[in-house]
Amino acid sequence: MAKTTIAFPFLLLFFTSLTLTLTPTVAEDSVYPTIPGTQDTGCSLANEVPPPIRREVYADGRIYDISHRITTQMPAFGKVEGIGQYLWLPVSIKNGSRSNNSEMKLGSHTGTHVDAPSHFYDNYLDAGYDVDTLDLEVLNGPALLVDVPRDKNITAEVMESLNIPKGVRRVLFRTLNTDRKLMFKKEFDSSYVGFMEDGARWLVQNTDIKLVGIDYLSAAAYVHGLEAHLEFLESREVILVEGLKLDDVPAGLYNVHCLHLRLLGAEGSPTRCILIK
Numbered sequence: 001m002a003k004t005t006i007a008f009p010f011l012l013l014f015f016t017s018l019t020l021t022l023t024p025t026v027a028e029d030s031v032y033p034t035i036p037g038t039q040d041t042g043c044s045l046a047n048e049v050p051p052p053i054r055r056e057v058y059a060d061g062r063i064y065d066i067s068h069r070i071t072t073q074m075p076a077f078g079k080v081e082g083i084g085q086y087l088w089l090p091v092s093i094k095n096g097s098r099s100n101n102s103e104m105k106l107g108s109h110t111g112t113h114v115d116a117p118s119h120f121y122d123n124y125l126d127a128g129y130d131v132d133t134l135d136l137e138v139l140n141g142p143a144l145l146v147d148v149p150r151d152k153n154i155t156a157e158v159m160e161s162l163n164i165p166k167g168v169r170r171v172l173f174r175t176l177n178t179d180r181k182l183m184f185k186k187e188f189d190s191s192y193v194g195f196m197e198d199g200a201r202w203l204v205q206n207t208d209i210k211l212v213g214i215d216y217l218s219a220a221a222y223v224h225g226l227e228a229h230l231e232f233l234e235s236r237e238v239i240l241v242e243g244l245k246l247d248d249v250p251a252g253l254y255n256v257h258c259l260h261l262r263l264l265g266a267e268g269s270p271t272r273c274i275l276i277k
C-alpha cells in the first residue's frame with residue numbers, strides 16, 4: 001500500500017522532468033546552466049512544486065479528520081522515546097531510481113488504532129479473532145461525541161451520569177487527555193484518563209454501545225489496563241478505537257467512518273477515522 005500511494009501521485013510530475021533528471025549529471029551544469037532542473041538534480045523538482053496543504057477539516061467544516069498524523073514524535077504505549085523512525089526510503093529518486101518507494105515498520109497499536117478481541121484473550125487469538133474479523137457496520141454509522149467530566153477516570157458512576165440513551169451504538173469519549181494534548185507529546189504518560197473496570201462493565205451491561213472511541217492510546221485507565229479491556233472485549237461485540245484526535249470538534253451527533261487495514265492475524269491495526277456532519 002505504501003509503495004503505490006507514495007510513488008503514484010508523483011509519477012506524472014516525474015515524467016515531465018524525466019529527461020532532465022535522467023540525463024547524466026556530469027556535464028549538465030556547465031552545458032545547460034540556464035535550464036531549470038539541471039543545477040541540482042536532487043532538489044530541482046521539489047523547488048518547483050508548491051508546498052502541500054495539510055488539513056484537519058474538509059468540505060467547509062463538514063468532514064473532520066479525527067485520526068492522528070503518524071510521526072516519529074508521536075507517543076507509543078509505555079515508551080519514553082515515542083514511536084521513532086518508522087519509514088525508510090530504500091529506493092529513491094535521489095539514488096537513481098525512477099520513483100521513491102518507502103518501507104515502514106509500525107507497532108500495530110500505533111496512533112489512532114483499533115483493538116480486536118484477540119488483543120487481551122489468547123483463546124480468541126488462537127480462534128482467529130483478528131482485525132480482519134471486525135464488523136465494518138460497527139465502525140461506520142451514527143456516533144455521539146461526548147465530553148466526559150474532567151476530574152475523574154471513567155467509572156460506572158461517570159458512565160451513568162452521561163445519560164447516554166439506549167439505542168446509541170457508537171460513542172466517542174472526549175476526556176482530559178484531549179485538553180492535555182497527550183497524543184501530541186512524545187513521552188508516554190500513564191496518568192491518562194480511561195475506563196476503570198466498573199465503568200467498562202457498566203457500559204457493556206447497561207448500554208447498546210458497540211464502538212467505544214477514546215482520545216489516548218488505551219481505552220482502559222492505566223491502573224485497570226487489563227481489567228477494563230477484559231470487560232470490553234469478552235463478548236467480541238465491542239470494538240475499541242483508541243488514540244482519536246478529538247481536538248476542536250464540537251460535541252454532538254455525527255456519522256463516524258473508521259477503516260483499518262485487513263492485517264490477517266493481527267490483534268490491532270492503525271485506522272483512519274473521520275466524522276461527517
Ligand SMILES: *[C@@H]1O[C@H](CO)[C@@H](O)[C@H](O)[C@H]1NC(C)=O
Pocket residue numbers: 010046089092093094095100
Ligand atoms: C523522493 O525521495 C527524495 C529522496 O531521495 C526526497 O527528497 C523527495 O522528497 C522524494 N520525493 C517525493 C515526491 O516524495
Ligand SMILES: *[C@@H]1O[C@H](CO)[C@@H](O)[C@H](O)[C@H]1NC(C)=O
Pocket residue numbers: 089090092094095
Ligand atoms: C543512497 O544509497 C546509499 C548506499 O546504499 C546510501 O548510503 C544513501 O543513504 C542513499 N541515499 C538515499 C537518499 O537514499
Ligand SMILES: *[C@@H]1O[C@H](CO)[C@@H](O)[C@H](O)[C@H]1NC(C)=O
Pocket residue numbers: 150151152153176190191192193194221222223224
Ligand atoms: C486516572 O487514572 C490514572 C491512573 O490510571 C491517574 O494517574 C489519573 O490521575 C486519573 N485521572 C483523573 C482525572 O482522576
